[in-house]
Amino acid sequence: MGPDSEIKASVVPLKASNGSTSPVSARKACYAELRQLFEGLRGQNHLIILQGAPDPDAISSALALEFMANLQEIESTILAFQVPSHHENRALVKRLGINLVYWEEGFDVSQFAAYSIVDSKRFTTKLDKRLDESGVQFLAFIDHHREDVSAPGASLIDIRPGYGSTAAILCEYLGEAYPKGLESTDPEHVRMATALMHGIRSDTSTFLRSTPMDYQAAAFLAPSVDHRTLKMIERKVLSSGVLGMFENALVRKRVHDNFVFSDVGYVRSADRDGIPQAAELLLAREGTDTVLVFGIVDEKTIDGSFRTTSETINPDEFLKGFLGVSPESGEYYGGGNIRDKGGFQIPLGFLGHFEDKNQVYSMAKETIEKSFLAYIGKAINEEESK
Ligand SMILES: [Mn+2]
Structure with a gap:
């Protein structure tokens, strides 16, 4: 089953026109807009930036964004500035074969047409000057932390402080792309669903702090989650x-x-x-x-x-x-x-x-x-x- 091509791109102006307006939360049209933005980038490269030490919510959200970009034949690179610190986070990356690229001085940003940031309060990065100089477009900023007064300069801004995880936001996009659910026989879907489930579980202290939206996202993922792998990823290991x-x-x-x-x-x-x-x-x-x-x-x-x-x-x-x-x-x-x-x-x-x-x-x-x-x-x- 392909992504739903019937979704109308009813684009709402998400971008705050000046820095004084705070970003608008919780809107349904985001996937449609994201899809349209990706459409315009077809065949080009996209950079997904993870700020700080990458945690499961950030990693899985990046994976889902990479997947959705890939539907429009866009290659994404997931860039991290730090190696994941926790055993669980390393296990997630290793078990699911997620390709994180680590920042180093010679990293060339000019190969990318656009970049996005997921699961971070901050929308500025230490690459901003280079991204700007190379004309890399700020495509999407998707996060669930509290709203800042200043709006990121991204084409798509989706900040939903009411959510326990960014992964749950990405699940809503996936729900729009796949209204009948993910395919439990498609290894790519299973891999992504497993990562997102771990992202939600980890950011909500295993649902203790989840909101109805996180439960909904988990229900959407559940049929495609590889529980054995999830269990291995979440296994506590102490050095x-x-x-x-x-x-x-x-x-x-x-x-x-x-x-x-x-x-x-x-x-x-x-x-x-x-x-x-x-x-x-x-x-x-x-x-x-x-x-x-x-x-x-x-x-x-x-x-x-x-x-x-x-x-x-x-x-x-x-x-x-x-x-x-x-x-x-x-x-x-x-x-x-x-x-x-x-x-x-x-x-x-x-x-x-x-x-x-x-x-x-x-x-x-x-x-x-x-x-x-x-x-x-x-x-x-x-x-x-x-
Ligand atoms: Mn998070």
């Missing part, structure tokens, strides 16, 4: 480095009522993800509702993760209040969401060059723990006096 961090976090934990504070030692940036994982592990401790875990990454920064199930603590407020603002950059050292998680990063600066690593570590630990406890005391007192 020995991360296991060592868990061990440290468990042994070194300090319990203050329902708060647990711990640290994992010096870690390599490759194992950085072990910090939030250790925080989540400690959060499972009975009687604990708030956890802070930190480590020193690559001897350069103190990286911390904050997790809470408390009804009263707002992680974003907490981290901003507790760590304050960097005098150098004027930005907060940390932040988070309003509900359950946050993180921080504090540069060690000149302390990083200090010979005695143990002493640097104790200083960092003492400083953070002291201000943490002082802040908890303050936070609790304020709460009680309300």
Whole structure:
């Protein structure tokens, strides 16, 4: 079954005419417009940019966009600036044979007629100057994060903050292209459906945070998902480095009522993800509702993760209040969401060059723990006096 060729290209002016208008969300005509845009690029090359460390939502959305471009004989290249960091993300790329191209200085953008960005708040990239110089058109910006006041300069802007994943948005496009559903006998469809299902599951904490649209997208994908592969991709694998961090976090934990504070030692940036994982592990401790875990990454920064199930603590407020603002950059050292998680990063600066690593570590630990406890005391007192 081919894509539905009867879809009328009822093009709504999606592009904000000036930077002051915020992009319009949730509209049905996007696939039709996308198709028409791709039509105009037939036979040319298209670049899909993934910002930051590529996660399953971004990777699978890119895969779906690549697939839809391919329907109009457009070759896409999926470009990432960082290697996927998590075992699951690497497994997704490997198991499904997704061809991610990693950015390097000599990357030639002039081979592309257009570029798109999926699953990112940011619509500027470090390639902007080159893309502009080579006349590469900004084709599509598709995302589910909160709306920014300034509109991306893309021909198609589809930002839907009400969705738990970008993959669910792409599923709607696919639903318009294939109103009868994907073909469970077509390996390309199965591959894409499996990736998108993982994208939705991963961005919504396995549907805990999904919206009706994510469930609808999952229902659309379900018949074509390869469950065995999905299970292999989602299998938890912990490196020995991360296991060592868990061990440290468990042994070194300090319990203050329902708060647990711990640290994992010096870690390599490759194992950085072990910090939030250790925080989540400690959060499972009975009687604990708030956890802070930190480590020193690559001897350069103190990286911390904050997790809470408390009804009263707002992680974003907490981290901003507790760590304050960097005098150098004027930005907060940390932040988070309003509900359950946050993180921080504090540069060690000149302390990083200090010979005695143990002493640097104790200083960092003492400083953070002291201000943490002082802040908890303050936070609790304020709460009680309300
Ligand atoms: Mn996402």
